[in-house]
Amino acid sequence: MTTVEQQIRTFLVENFSLDGDIARLPGSRSLTERGIVDSVGVVEVLTFLETQYDIQINDDETIPENIDTIDNMVRFVTMKRGLQGAQ
Amino acid sequence: MPLAPNVSPDLLRIDAEQVVSEITAAIASTVVQGMRKRGVVVGLSGGVDSTVCAALCARALGPERVVGLLMPERESSPDSLELGRLAAESAGIAPVLEDITPVLDATGCYRRRDEAIRSIIPEYTDGWRSKVMLPSVVGSDQYRIFSVVAEAPDGTQYRARVTPSAYLELVAATSFKQRTRKMMEYYHADRRNYAVVGTPNLLEYDQGFFVKNGDGAADIKPIAHLYKTQVYQIAEHLGVPDTIRLRPPTTDTYSLPQTQEEFYFSLPYDKMDLCLYARNNGIEAADIGPTVGLTEQQVERVFRDIDAKRRASRYLHLAPQLVAEAVTIGD
Numbered sequence: 049m050t051t052v053e054q055q056i057r058t059f060l061v062e063n064f065s066l067d068g069d070i071a072r073l074p075g076s077r078s079l080t081e082r083g084i085v086d087s088v089g090v091v092e093v094l095t096f097l098e099t100q101y102d103i104q105i106n107d108d109e110t111i112p113e114n115i116d117t118i119d120n121m122v123r124f125v126t127m128k129r130g131l132q133g134a135q
Numbered sequence: 136m137p138l139a140p141n142v143s144p145d146l147l148r149i150d151a152e153q154v155v156s157e158i159t160a161a162i163a164s165t166v167v168q169g170m171r172k173r174g175v176v177v178g179l180s181g182g183v184d185s186t187v188c189a190a191l192c193a194r195a196l197g198p199e200r201v202v203g204l205l206m207p208e209r210e211s212s213p214d215s216l217e218l219g220r221l222a223a224e225s226a227g228i229a230p231v232l233e234d235i236t237p238v239l240d241a242t243g244c245y246r247r248r249d250e251a252i253r254s255i256i257p258e259y260t261d262g263w264r265s266k267v268m269l270p271s272v273v274g275s276d277q278y279r280i281f282s283v284v285a286e287a288p289d290g291t292q293y294r295a296r297v298t299p300s301a302y303l304e305l306v307a308a309t310s311f312k313q314r315t316r317k318m319m320e321y322y323h324a325d326r327r328n329y330a331v332v333g334t335p336n337l338l339e340y341d342q343g344f345f346v347k348n349g350d351g352a353a354d355i356k357p358i359a360h361l362y363k364t365q366v367y368q369i370a371e372h373l374g375v376p377d378t379i380r381l382r383p384p385t386t387d388t389y390s391l392p393q394t395q396e397e398f399y400f401s402l403p404y405d406k407m408d409l410c411l412y413a414r415n416n417g418i419e420a421a422d423i424g425p426t427v428g429l430t431e432q433q434v435e436r437v438f439r440d441i442d443a444k445r446r447a448s449r450y451l452h453l454a455p456q457l458v459a460e461a462v463t464i465g466d
Contacts, residue, residue, distance in 0.1 A: 086447045090278045092299045107270065107296065110278045 052101075053122045059096050060118070064089060075119035080112070090115065097121065103128040142418055142426045147364045147408060151372035154365070155191065158357050162195035165355050172330040174200030175355070176323045178316050179230070180387060181218030183370050183380055184358060185334040189226040190373045191357050192332060198227040202323055206316045209236045210245075210390040218379055225376050231323060235315045244311035251304035252283055255295040259285045266389035267297070267305065272402060272440045273433040279440065281305075286391055309388055313349025330354035336363045338407055342441065343448020351451060362408040402437065410437045 049057075053075065060073075064084050079085040085093060093115055094105055103125065105114075114124040166172050174196055177189045192201045203223035207216045223230035239245060252259045259265065265285045270277050281302055285293045297305065320331045333353025335345055340359040345351035358366055363384070370380050384404060385392070402410070406427040413423035413434070420434035427434070 080443065083446055087279065087443065088299060088302060091280055091297060091302060094280070094296075095298055107280075108275070108277060110280060111276045112278075113276075115278075 050122060052125055053118060055100060056118055056121050056125075059093075059100070060084070063092060063096075073118065075122070076117050078112070078116050079118075080116055093121070097125060101125050101129060103132060142409075142413070142423050144409075144426055147362050147412060149361075149365050149368055151368050154361070155194070155369060155372060158191050159195035162192055162355065162357055166196065166330050170330050170354060172324075172328060172354070174202070174327060174329040175332045176202045176204055176320045176327075176329050177228075177332045177334065178320050178350075179203045179205055179219040179222045180334075181215040181222060181379065182382065182384060183375065184336055184339075184363075184366055185219075186222035186225065186375050186379050187366055187370050187373065188332050188334045188357055189222060189228055190375065191369075193226045193228055194373075199229075200329075201226065201228040202327070202329065203228045203230045204316075204320055204323060205230050205232045206235050206319055207232075208234065208239055208312065211387055212385065212392070214382070215385075215387050218382065221376055222379060225374065225379075233319050233323075235312070235319065238315045238318075239311055242311050242315070244308055244315075247308035248305060251301045251308060252285060254304075255283060255298055255301045256285045256293050258287070258293060262288050264390035266391040268294075272436055273429060276436065279443075284391065310346045310349055312388055313346035313351075317349050317352050332357065333359070335359050336366045337361055338363050338404060338411060341411060342444045343451045345451065347451045362412065363404040364408045407437075410434060411441060414438050414441050 057073075060079070064079075073084075080090070090110070094110060097103065097115070098105055105128070109124075113120060115121050162175075166175060175192050177185060177192060179185050179189060189201060189203050203219070203226065205216055205219040205223075207219075220230055248265075249259065252265055263285050265283060267281045267283050269279045269281060272279060281297045282294050283297060283301070283305070287293075317331070323329070324331045331352070331354050333350065333356040335350070335356060336358055337360055339345060340356070358369070361369070367380060406429070409423060409427050412418070413420070420438060421431040424431050424434045429437070
């Protein structure tokens with residue numbers, strides 16, 4: 049497990065799971081369809097990612113392909129940091 | 136392209152006279168026999184839903200047993216008060232005016248809201264106006280995240296995506312408006328031994344477009360089973376004035392003009408109604424699409440938004456939860 053994935057899982061467990069089930073959640077499982085993250089939760093996730101990884105997430109990037117699963121978040125953060133590092 | 140047989144644009148057409156007859160009978164039996172109340176209080180926003188509810192109650196109970204409450208505050212559109220008076224007049228009921236601005240000032244509604252806006256738009260100050268907006272549901276798969284739009288006195292607009300704390304504070308502070316209005320409705324109901332009417336249509340009720348213990352609170356909700364399109368049919372049948380029927384549905388909650396479409400539903404109500412009907416009746420996105428002028432993919436997005444709002448608003452519909460049965464309390 050990468051550091052980014054571990055940090056995201058820790059954030060989700062601390063903020064969205066009272067029973068720790070997110071710790072065992074497959075990385076490909078949708079967080080919104082399972083009702084783990086609601087509309088307010090999506091804003092919390094965005095704020096976490098922007099703050100934790102010092103990235104700017106544009107409105108058109110707030111799509112499921114980037115933030116609906118743990119795997120997607122890891123991929124998205126890695127891509128954003130790579131882009132910013134290249135600039 | 137020919138329409139599938141079950142998705143005619145007229146599928147929400149109702150027999151207005153029959154529906155009015157059923158609703159007025161239900162109001163009379165529920166309020167008088169079920170609740171032992173002598174009349175009802177209806178908050179009149181100047182919109183079609185509350186006007187229809189007032190007219191239905193006047194038919195059911197007699198206009199002398201219906202109070203129409205007008206509850207403007209300093210950020211209300213001037214139209215709302217004028218149209219509220221017209222609604223009362225058209226239903227033949229007595230309007231009562233309660234300006235709720237002093238209550239909202241005392242609770243800090245405006246101040247708390249403004250502080251929340253300033254946390255994401257630091258330039259925002261006295262004399263500015265604001266509203267919150269959602270992105271279009273059909274344009275992309277983008278999550279529907281609120282933004283605040285603030286307008287300076289010179290017309291310059293600023294927009295910022297909400298933060299979690301700003302969003303929650305905004306909702307909490309602006310909900311003072313709906314909760315204060317409901318408090319006033321119960322005051323005027325209690326002093327007359329009347330019941331309080333809630334005025335949501337099915338679209339609002341189903342999708343959680345109300346404030347818990349605010350406009351969501353009531354003793355009876357006479358049109359909560361009717362799609363908005365059907366409420367308009369009832370309005371026409373009851374002779375609700377054109378100026379009320381033709382006004383775009385508004386939230387009348389924020390200081391900048393704001394339609395319900397841009398605040399919550401993201402589609403015109405007639406299209407939302409048909410998509411909700413399709414979702415409720417197992418009609419495929421591809422079949423309802425041509426009727427509402429959307430592609431299959433766009434309707435799928437609307438369906439997902441409907442499901443998401445249902446999940447998010449489940450809490451709003453929950454009655455207070457008991458941890459064990461209270462056997463002494465009957466129906």
